[in-house]
Amino acid sequence: MAVLSFNNLGLSFGDFDLFVGLTGEIPHGAKIGLVGPNGIGKTTLLRLLVGQEPPSAGAVQIAKGTRIGYLQQEAAAAFQTLERTVYEELLTVFADLRAQEAALHALEEELAQGEITEELLERYGAAQEAFEQAGGYEYELRIRQTLTGLGFPPDQHDLLLAHCSGGQQTRVLLGRLLLEKPDLLVLDEPTNHLDVEAVEWLEETLTRWGGALLIVSHDRYFLDRVVTVIWELSRVGLELYRGNYTTYVQQRELRWAYREEEFETVRARFLKDLDYVKRNYIRASSHDRAEGILRRLVRCVKAVEAGGVGMMSLQWSDVTAQVSIAGDKWGLAEVERRIKGLRAPSPRQHQIKMRLGLQQRGGDLVLRTYGLRIGYPGTPLFAADDLLLKRGARAVLIGANGAGKSTFLKTLMGELEPVGGELVLGANLTLSYFSQVYTMLDPTHSVLEEFQAWYDIPTAEARDHLARYLFRGDDVFKPMEALSGGERGRFALAVLALQRANFLLLDEPTNHLDIPAQEALEEALRHFPGTVLLVSHDRYLVNALATEIWELRDGRLRVYAGGYAAYLAARTQEQEARQERPRPAPVVRARPRPDRGLALAEAEARISELELSLQQLNEALLTATAERAWERLHTLNQEYQQTQARLESLMEQWEALA
Numbered sequence: 001m002a003v004l005s006f007n008n009l010g011l012s013f014g015d016f017d018l019f020v021g022l023t024g025e026i027p028h029g030a031k032i033g034l035v036g037p038n039g040i041g042k043t044t045l046l047r048l049l050v051g052q053e054p055p056s057a058g059a060v061q062i063a064k065g066t067r068i069g070y071l072q073q074e075a076a077a078a079f080q081t082l083e084r085t086v087y088e089e090l091l092t093v094f095a096d097l098r099a100q101e102a103a104l105h106a107l108e109e110e111l112a113q114g115e116i117t118e119e120l121l122e123r124y125g126a127a128q129e130a131f132e133q134a135g136g137y138e139y140e141l142r143i144r145q146t147l148t149g150l151g152f153p154p155d156q157h158d159l160l161l162a163h164c165s166g167g168q169q170t171r172v173l174l175g176r177l178l179l180e181k182p183d184l185l186v187l188d189e190p191t192n193h194l195d196v197e198a199v200e201w202l203e204e205t206l207t208r209w210g211g212a213l214l215i216v217s218h219d220r221y222f223l224d225r226v227v228t229v230i231w232e233l234s235r236v237g238l239e240l241y242r243g244n245y246t247t248y249v250q251q252r253e254l255r256w257a258y259r260e261e262e263f264e265t266v267r268a269r270f271l272k273d274l275d276y277v278k279r280n281y282i283r284a285s286s287h288d289r290a291e292g293i294l295r296r297l298v299r300c301v302k303a304v305e306a307g308g309v310g311m312m313s314l315q316w317s318d319v320t321a322q323v324s325i326a327g328d329k330w331g332l333a334e335v336e337r338r339i340k341g342l343r344a345p346s347p348r349q350h351q352i353k354m355r356l357g358l359q360q361r362g363g364d365l366v367l368r369t370y371g372l373r374i375g376y377p378g379t380p381l382f383a384a385d386d387l388l389l390k391r392g393a394r395a396v397l398i399g400a401n402g403a404g405k406s407t408f409l410k411t412l413m414g415e416l417e418p419v420g421g422e423l424v425l426g427a428n429l430t431l432s433y434f435s436q437v438y439t440m441l442d443p444t445h446s447v448l449e450e451f452q453a454w455y456d457i458p459t460a461e462a463r464d465h466l467a468r469y470l471f472r473g474d475d476v477f478k479p480m481e482a483l484s485g486g487e488r489g490r491f492a493l494a495v496l497a498l499q500r501a502n503f504l505l506l507d508e509p510t511n512h513l514d515i516p517a518q519e520a521l522e523e524a525l526r527h528f529p530g531t532v533l534l535v536s537h538d539r540y541l542v543n544a545l546a547t548e549i550w551e552l553r554d555g556r557l558r559v560y561a562g563g564y565a566a567y568l569a570a571r572t573q574e575q576e577a578r579q580e581r582p583r584p585a586p587v588v589r590a591r592p593r594p595d596r597g598l599a600l601a602e603a604e605a606r607i608s609e610l611e612l613s614l615q616q617l618n619e620a621l622l623t624a625t626a627e628r629a630w631e632r633l634h635t636l637n638q639e640y641q642q643t644q645a646r647l648e649s650l651m652e653q654w655e656a657l658a
Helices: 044-052 086-112 118-133 140-150 166-180 198-207 220-226 245-280 289-304 332-341 405-412 434-439 448-453 459-468 473-477 486-499 513-525 538-543 565-578 597-628 630-657
Strands: 001-013 016-027 031-035 056-060 068-071 185-188 212-216 229-235 237-242 365-376 379-384 388-390 394-397 420-425 431-433 502-506 531-537 548-553 554-563
Touching: 001 044, 001 388, 016 044, 016 056, 016 229, 016 237, 016 630, 031 220, 031 379, 044 185, 044 212, 068 486, 086 118, 086 166, 140 166, 140 198, 140 630, 166 185, 166 198, 198 220, 212 220, 220 245, 220 538, 237 245, 245 289, 245 332, 245 431, 289 365, 332 538, 379 420, 379 531, 388 405, 388 531, 394 486, 394 538, 405 420, 405 473, 405 531, 431 434, 431 513, 434 502, 434 548, 448 459, 448 473, 448 486, 459 473, 459 486, 486 513, 513 538, 531 538, 538 565, 548 565, 554 597
Parallel strands: 031 212, 031 229, 068 185, 185 212, 379 554, 394 531, 394 548, 431 502, 502 531
Antiparallel strands: 001 016, 001 056, 229 237, 365 379, 365 388, 365 420, 548 554
């Protein structure tokens, strides 16, 4: 049975239909990813499904008793007040448990006063068992684990929501929804404000999620790990693909190829009918039949051109007089031209068409360093292993924010000097820096004016190039200051493509791009004959392209040969080796500092022991309550409180280590 279903759903704004005729359902336990180009209506569809906006047509049915949690991009509106702290906001999830806890403490105070009756012991036992079964001894631990997973260190737990950034508020809302465990969790771009570690934690959490999920995300790697069904929203409608994102891409290519083949078959039928009209239109005996075929043919062509119907589904009987040709004077030549100009309705129409070429081929050596240190005068950021980058390589630079990745790229561009060591660039090298293009755009120009400021080429040629990046028709006259982040990203790619550099420095190029644009960039970089140094948190792009990983960690840049999977395997081996390394023998002169990985492992082991002790103490408390052994009950309760306090203290140490 579905937790939510919708039928013939549509939303219109005047004469503009954002979407029409959408039908689907979300079964219990389904994990669905919703994808599509920017502006297609993904967020709007989520709002319709959760009831925040009414549809223009159709209806949404929600199963009785279904609880829905919705992570919206503007989180502040989801809070009743901004005067709570981060921790207090998550505590609201457990209001009922806290009421049970208060009632339990009141009973304990009555017992402590010494007036013990059988009725009081029974009430206390029942209350304690209900509290334990509801997770009463775990909820504070769950809150701390959730906050840690979402990137809130202990010193931010008391931060007021009013003082949180928009990204922090979104993470708090996400944490609250995860703790509430709704039957259907609807997430709109949940990874936008998370670092890689927090995204990985969220992936693990959602992989184990027992309810249904509907997720909009541009993070393809995240979708690969979490979802098992893809909904693709396009001008064609809403289409379902079973499998994760990678499986969807494979199925989609086959489906599109089949449709295009079928489309050509129908086009051939149209041309055959037109040939009949040409041969019989002037014959008296067949004129009426030829004229009828021509009128139906024109209606079909107009329907396909209007985008209201897929050409492959057209049958003569399906075309009604609602598609009027009154006033049109099409000659046979015009009908033939329009038939040949028809294109299969496909999401391909909303993909950018990017090609990256070279003006000249560089030498085999692109970059070499010796004892390199990067940073600013008096403020070094990191030291690097000696680097050797050869032509054709695709190196990916990864690391935490603020580690110095962008500073390194600026150093390569000559905008900064190294603070130490030597950096040598190869011969015949032409560099292009994506971030530099992105930040140098003049907001007072139109799209066309800004592009022609970069390249002095004829207007027709400029418009043709911009059309490949989805700036079509009047889009080229939009002011740069009115462009969205995704549109600015597409424009920067359009500029980058014509620079024809042989060494590309790309700083987070997919940050604002929708999935179709990400795919186009990935495909262009895959076939680029030059060299790429890429800074990116886009793990799907990194996994698809990297030939070597440069990792910035703990003030040093290390090189890992191979792709992202090889890098992850190498890091896992390093962590296991640190945990298995025997402790050094203590010496009097210098006591060695314990390894952080070992300390974390020891803390986790001790936490497990204390949690087991709490479980055993709880069982003993229940037994003592049933046996009315008041003295033992009092002693066990004190021991339970002491163990709980030790666990909380150890959890704080674990959070600091983690």
